[in-house]
Amino acid sequence: MAKILLVDDEPSILSVLSTLLKAEGYEVTPALGGEKAKEFIESENYDLMLSDIRMVPVNGMELLRLVHREKPALPVIMLTAYGSVETAIEALKLGAYDYITKPFKVDELLITVRRALEHNKAITENEELKAQLGARYHLENIVAESQAMQNVCEMIKKVAPTNAAILIQGDSGTGKELVAKAIHAYSHRKEKRFLAVNCAALPEPLLESEMFGHMKGSFTGAAANKEGLMEAAEGGTVFLDEISSMPLAIQGKFLRVLQEKEVRRVGGNRDIPIDVRVLAATNTNLETLIGEGRFREDLFYRLSVIPIVIKPLCERTEDILPLAYHFLQVETPQGKPSPVLDPEVAAVLEAYAWPGNVRELENAIKHGVTFARDNKITRDVLPPKIAATQVAAPAPTGGDKVEKLDPEKAKSLKAFLRSKEKEYLKQVLSMASGDKEKAAKSLKISLATLYRKLPEADSPKV
Numbered sequence: 001m002a003k004i005l006l007v008d009d010e011p012s013i014l015s016v017l018s019t020l021l022k023a024e025g026y027e028v029t030p031a032l033g034g035e036k037a038k039e040f041i042e043s044e045n046y047d048l049m050l051s052d053i054r055m056v057p058v059n060g061m062e063l064l065r066l067v068h069r070e071k072p073a074l075p076v077i078m079l080t081a082y083g084s085v086e087t088a089i090e091a092l093k094l095g096a097y098d099y100i101t102k103p104f105k106v107d108e109l110l111i112t113v114r115r116a117l118e119h120n121k122a123i124t125e126n127e128e129l130k131a132q133l134g135a136r137y138h139l140e141n142i143v144a145e146s147q148a149m150q151n152v153c154e155m156i157k158k159v160a161p162t163n164a165a166i167l168i169q170g171d172s173g174t175g176k177e178l179v180a181k182a183i184h185a186y187s188h189r190k191e192k193r194f195l196a197v198n199c200a201a202l203p204e205p206l207l208e209s210e211m212f213g214h215m216k217g218s219f220t221g222a223a224a225n226k227e228g229l230m231e232a233a234e235g236g237t238v239f240l241d242e243i244s245s246m247p248l249a250i251q252g253k254f255l256r257v258l259q260e261k262e263v264r265r266v267g268g269n270r271d272i273p274i275d276v277r278v279l280a281a282t283n284t285n286l287e288t289l290i291g292e293g294r295f296r297e298d299l300f301y302r303l304s305v306i307p308i309v310i311k312p313l314c315e316r317t318e319d320i321l322p323l324a325y326h327f328l329q330v331e332t333p334q335g336k337p338s339p340v341l342d343p344e345v346a347a348v349l350e351a352y353a354w355p356g357n358v359r360e361l362e363n364a365i366k367h368g369v370t371f372a373r374d375n376k377i378t379r380d381v382l383p384p385k386i387a388a389t390q391v392a393a394p395a396p397t398g399g400d401k402v403e404k405l406d407p408e409k410a411k412s413l414k415a416f417l418r419s420k421e422k423e424y425l426k427q428v429l430s431m432a433s434g435d436k437e438k439a440a441k442s443l444k445i446s447l448a449t450l451y452r453k454l455p456e457a458d459s460p461k462v
């Protein structure tokens with residue numbers, strides 16, 4: 001039986017609502033006034049709170065803030081007098097689930113209550129499901145709004161079930177490791193290990209023993225026999241990060257391991273058969289290194305049976321805001337509403353060049369979430385370098401010409417239409433001086449659709 005906390009400072013309303021909800025089978029705790037409700041919120045757990053907004057001395061908005069802090073998962077429905085919709089919208093922004101205007105129709109009230117309870121149940125179940133899936137790298141967790149990133153996801157799905165060696169190329173922070181983990185997670189090796197080694201982090205002798213293992217006494221400090229990563233990952237995947245830093249001597253040995261599917265520990269005299277899939281990543285162009293004699297061409301061809309190239313973030317700007325929202329969600333503790341991005345911040349994020357790519361964006365959002373005020377991320381809480389970004393004035397409309405049309409580089413029609421649609425929505429919103437209801441009305445779409453199509457219009461619901 002769902003437990004409902006009912007708050008009003010008017011005894012007659014409290015009594016009527018209480019009778020009504022009890023008749024529906026709910027367990028109701030009536031609280032006469034905000035002060036009383038505070039005690040209940042702090043000491044008990046409820047499935048729903050139904051509260052009047054206008055009460056003295058503690059009003060509904062204050063209670064909402066308290067719930068936000070203390071019981072973020074508790075859905076709240078606000079009751080408001082007819083004509084004070086502004087306050088109700090304010091309440092939605094503060095995270096209330098919905099509001100009902102007084103005088104209300106009984107049916108409407110009961111439907112809203114049922115919906116809020118269902119919604120809460122779905123969220124709780126979803127959280128449980130997410131927790132079960134744990135840290136698995138599902139493609140759903142890879143933000144891919146741009147065509148370039150969608151192609152990468154397609155590749156992941158295609159190559160994951162094979163045993164082919166894959167070379168993942170991309171600048172620092174573009175998501176190479178994420179892609180490698182997704183390939184592993186989608187392969188038949190997923191129950192086995194995914195072991196990563198950073199070839200730039202270890203000096204030559206250590207890298208060699210880390211990869212291939214060693215026998216006791218084979219070098220100073222080799223106190224016992226030790227298996228290397230290639231052995232330890234048996235049946236699974238080895239991820240060689242920054243492969244360009246692999247010393248030439250190890251490149252030769254590694255090539256042999258790949259060809260023979262056998263590994264010999266340092267100081268050992270026995271070849272151990274292995275079944276390991278190799279994924280490698282690089283942020284430098286290996287072909288250039290081959291030209292300079294710093295990377296073996298034969299190893300390059302072994303490793304890059306299938307190359308996957310991840311573009312820098314500045315070349316796939318459609319991904320910027322979806323990634324920002326993704327990280328906002330990731331950074332928000334479970335059950336709490338995610339902070340919203342100030343529209344100006346959305347423009348700044350889109351205009352910034354992101355030399356550190358997705359990782360830099362992730363860090364910027366973390367920074368923003370840490371310093372956000374009133375759950376809002378404004379320009380001044382971004383890292384200073386990003387906050388200083390100049391945002392160009394919006395281009396005059398009608399200038400849709402595509403300069404130097406290169407069919408290879410053209411956006412998909414869907415992506416183009418989506419970006420144009422967004423531009424138009426932003427314009428109408430600004431014509432309506434930011435009044436979203438007004439804008440939605442002129443556009444003849446619902447408010448919810450406006451928020452969905454233009455998430456940067458700070459959404460009241462999370």
Ligand SMILES: Nc1ncnc2c1ncn2[C@@H]1O[C@H](COP(=O)(O)OP(=O)(O)OP(=O)(O)O)[C@@H](O)[C@H]1O
Pocket residue numbers: 141142143144149170171172173174175176177178179283323326358359362
């Ligand atoms: N498309 C994406 N969707 C969601 N998260 C992403 C995406 N791309 C990158 N990330 C996240 O950004 C961060 C950096 O990604 P990752 O470590 O995979 O990059 P990298 O290319 O290996 O970087 P480096 O070259 O610095 O090692 C990680 O937290 C990763 O989960």
Ligand SMILES: [Mg+2]
Pocket residue numbers: 176177241
């Ligand atoms: Mg990496």
